Amino acid sequence: MVKSVNFDSKVYSLDVIKKAAYRFSDSYSFEFEIIKNKIVCKIKEINKNPELSFDEFVDIFKNHVLDYDLRGKIFKETSDVRNLILSHTFSKTKLQDG
Amino acid sequence: MAKFKDLNSFSNKKNIYNLLPFNFDQIDNDIYLATNFVGEHILIKKSDLGRFVNKELTSTSNIYKELKSKHFLYENKNDIAIDLLALKKRTKLNFLKEFTGLHIMVTSLRCEHSCPYCQVSRANTNSNKNIYDMSHDTAIKSLELIFQSPNNNIKIEFQGGEPLLNFEIIKFIVNHSEKIKGTKNVQYVIATNLAMINHEILEFAKINNIFFSTSLDGPESLHNKNRPRKGNNSYQKTIEGIEKIRESIGYDKISALMTTTKDSLSKSKEIIDEYIENGFSGIFFKTTFSVRICNKNKIL
């Protein structure tokens, strides 16, 4: 069985959706297509999970997309301070550039 | 009449705090585990996680205080939290400075013992040396790799099979390593069953301050049962070897460890006595690993 889930490309990046997809790639296969402002994600079941219906999985997948989006936001917002911390960490070692 | 403002009016408004790097994952329906790179963690409700990232938490809430104390947020750019995090991270990564000190070089896979618990793909003594012994080429490349370690104290341990069956390469490695070691301190250890020890080896070890490590599994009958060899004299060879090393190089140049098998379990007293009689002040217990022929021989 194949199901299509649409994401608004102004809300989610393809990258974020792909990250969520990788997480489930042992049991589902994913195909992406960008149509206008939509990212169409076609999901196919490879290994049937008797404890999880396909619809339930789609809901879980959508939540994971949301989580990856949040991670991306945190990563972006903290990248300056991450570099600052790392440069403090490695100061006085010989492991830095320049 | 003017009244006191309520508590919430003194709490931080939105956006007053900044996020510190962290990651999270769902562990239960509504519960997320958030971790940061200094190893702190926090269990947080899904709704709180969203509010936290969107800067909607107030500084008086318990979750805010916990997030702050565990370095998931800081309040302004000059906050000491960043220095503190850097310090914690530096402490956590301190091992990198002393990166990989111990290097094991397997000089031969051949051995004249046939211990059932042996973990290596051991070959007989008359097997093809070109296949089972370390070549000069491999030795040189291995040393190049070893000396890439930033650690100032390097230990090279020769293992086998029986490493002394390829003593030529041990000599080559020690001589070459002494040439290229620069300012590093290098210590050499030969892990051997001692059956092959001879005058030439002892002399070389003395000159180069080489240590020996051997196996002593317990009293003669147990040791010989665990460690068969032609002549059934492994125990005798080991004890003689220990004495020779102590006499010609130094008392502390040899250490021993025992491998525990099911035959050892009822003989703990005898094993300890054996170690004391032979002048060892401690015992290092080595358990058998369930690998290779050790598995096949069902000696566990």
Ligand code: SF4
């Ligand atoms: S002496 Fe060591 S290498 Fe040789 S058979 Fe015994 S355990 Fe294996």
